[in-house]
Amino acid sequence: MTTKKRAKGALQTVRMGPKPVSLKQLAERLSLSPATVSLVINRSPVADSIPQETKDRILAAARKYKYRPNFFARSLRAQRSFTIGVIVPEVSEGYSASVMSGVEDHLLQEGYFYFVASHRHRADLIDEYPRLFLERSVDGLIAVDTPWTLSLSVPVVTVSGHNQVKGVTNIVLDHVRAAEVALKHLFQLGHRQIAFIKGQEFSSDTQVRWATIEKAARQLNLPISPALVSQLKGDSSSPQLGYEATRKLLASRKPFTALFAFNDISAMGAIRALREAKLRVPEDVSVVGFDDIQSAAYQNPPLTTVRQPLREMGRTAAETLLRRILRPGGESLGGETMVEPKLVIRQTTCQAANGLSSK
Amino acid sequence: MTTKKRAKGALQTVRMGPKPVSLKQLAERLSLSPATVSLVINRSPVADSIPQETKDRILAAARKYKYRPNFFARSLRAQRSFTIGVIVPEVSEGYSASVMSGVEDHLLQEGYFYFVASHRHRADLIDEYPRLFLERSVDGLIAVDTPWTLSLSVPVVTVSGHNQVKGVTNIVLDHVRAAEVALKHLFQLGHRQIAFIKGQEFSSDTQVRWATIEKAARQLNLPISPALVSQLKGDSSSPQLGYEATRKLLASRKPFTALFAFNDISAMGAIRALREAKLRVPEDVSVVGFDDIQSAAYQNPPLTTVRQPLREMGRTAAETLLRRILRPGGESLGGETMVEPKLVIRQTTCQAANGLSSK
């Protein structure tokens, strides 16, 4: 990296006023007290008795001098910050980013801002960031794909949290349905030997997802061979992990005609590993991913996957949180909001080669 | 989406103290004045005359009662928020997310938090968000891939901003080199008919990138045919745009043996379009992307691309910003910090089919 400074003429200088007007100054210019001005500007019912003419004068002056209440002064007084904290494993993961996008949709629209902090699976940070958020007086917290056990003094909403904690609302996918729909799809295509890649331990969906897969398999009377169950290892979010997990599967030498990956990223790595083993996707092995990240549709071949409405989940999380911030109490025991998955069939799945489907 | 509330036993309740201690209360318990306590806690030099014993008592009490200075009170007084604002086109884009990740690396480590806002290319939001940030008294701003012309009352650092604005530092890629390295690679492989996909108008790199490509082509004595120049249209960040741009290229019926896409995302769409036209990648058409997003290495075939060190750029932006916040003045005319690209050769490029390389 090199550093150099260039000096050219400035392109455009729309210097934004360096000295904002305070309430007191505004009041002075109006020959009124700060109290009156504040009352009027905040449309307090107490200001009902003030004649419209005066109100107009105040409002006009506020506009003229571009009066903006000082945020800290206001927050200090109101003990509210109109800010919420969002904690994610990693900003640059497609999963977190999609959810954040939904969170933002709703939040900014409602006049809230948000802090982001990513813990990168470090337990100490998972502990510390909420504390720091609280120190900054956030009005609430959203935890995305992060194990959560704390009951805080402000409302908390998780996305994909599965613990029942007081004061915490979880936004979760209907995993039962997700597992059913994916397995049924493979089953109907004739697949009987299905391999699986489980998520890392720290991923908050890992356990539920696996439990629901086992259940769905039982219902289909489909045995799961332990040799065909692999797991993502390591805390990066690279396709590499899926690649490695698949290599392990392949090394077991137990044949399989389909693979259900923990997510799209790992499915991408899996496909690479399969190819290297001279297996064609989907002709020899069908692959199903999870999440439906943006690039899933543009894989080659396009990836069949279980879509999670991530952005919607983020939006719902934000809505739920704001609702709870505005109407405190009632956060008795934590609740759950469920969203539905959708199987998106593209081209990494096809009829099983062994013809079992016709039996 | 269905909603249902479940009630189970709470898992674990580590309720965090609902009533933080104020400085005044702490001082009271110590039978000292708030002033003294504040001075000691902040290790002010004025507290030098206070005996160590008293200091220890104060520090011990602070720890015991978990005293945390109220953030707003402190910021109100100090006129500093230890918060910076980050404005991006879209959180869920790989580009922005990678940069943000780098920004965060440095920021949190230095005790700063950051707000995120995505403008989604809407001019009104590009105008409004900085204003809102300022209203919240951010100490500085980072604008990622966003056209920037404003000179603000706080330091601003852009990532991929190319305007010279007073008080604004730009972190940019060495585009000259990027264009050279990519074109030279294709040239050496014998490609003479190269197609291009330009970025959208609103993308802040579009112009520079194209200018440098033209220059590099001239230096190689390589003509650029207007019929082989396409452009991304629309403000989504889906591969679809690259797909469409490539269709247009194909429709011109002018043959080409290589394609240089504006970014990896559009390269993905381009490859899809090429395949549909029965063209093999790379045998019939070589493709070069830009950025080297995470999934680039896991495309099939793995994508040859020009890597931008996005995370590093984010980190550098944060460092530069904090430096300027701490040492005000000197932001005379805006400066520029350049980072180097790197050509990552994977498998979407190969020798041109027409054998020109051997001439």
Add this chain to the structure above:
DNA sequence: ATTCACTACTAAATCGCTTTTCTAGCGATT
């Protein structure tokens, strides 16, 4: 002539912290 009820505002107390400016007490100097 009082009292009452309004109207149209204002004073002043907070919110919690920082920081500059005192001051009380005490031993040591002139």
Add this chain to the structure above:
DNA sequence: AATCGCTAGAAAAGCGATTTAGTAGTGAAT
């Protein structure tokens, strides 16, 4: 005895808003 210089800490003035509890002034009712 008066002054000086320390030490150890306290008082008080903000920072910029919000909000409760007033208070003049006016006209009407008793």
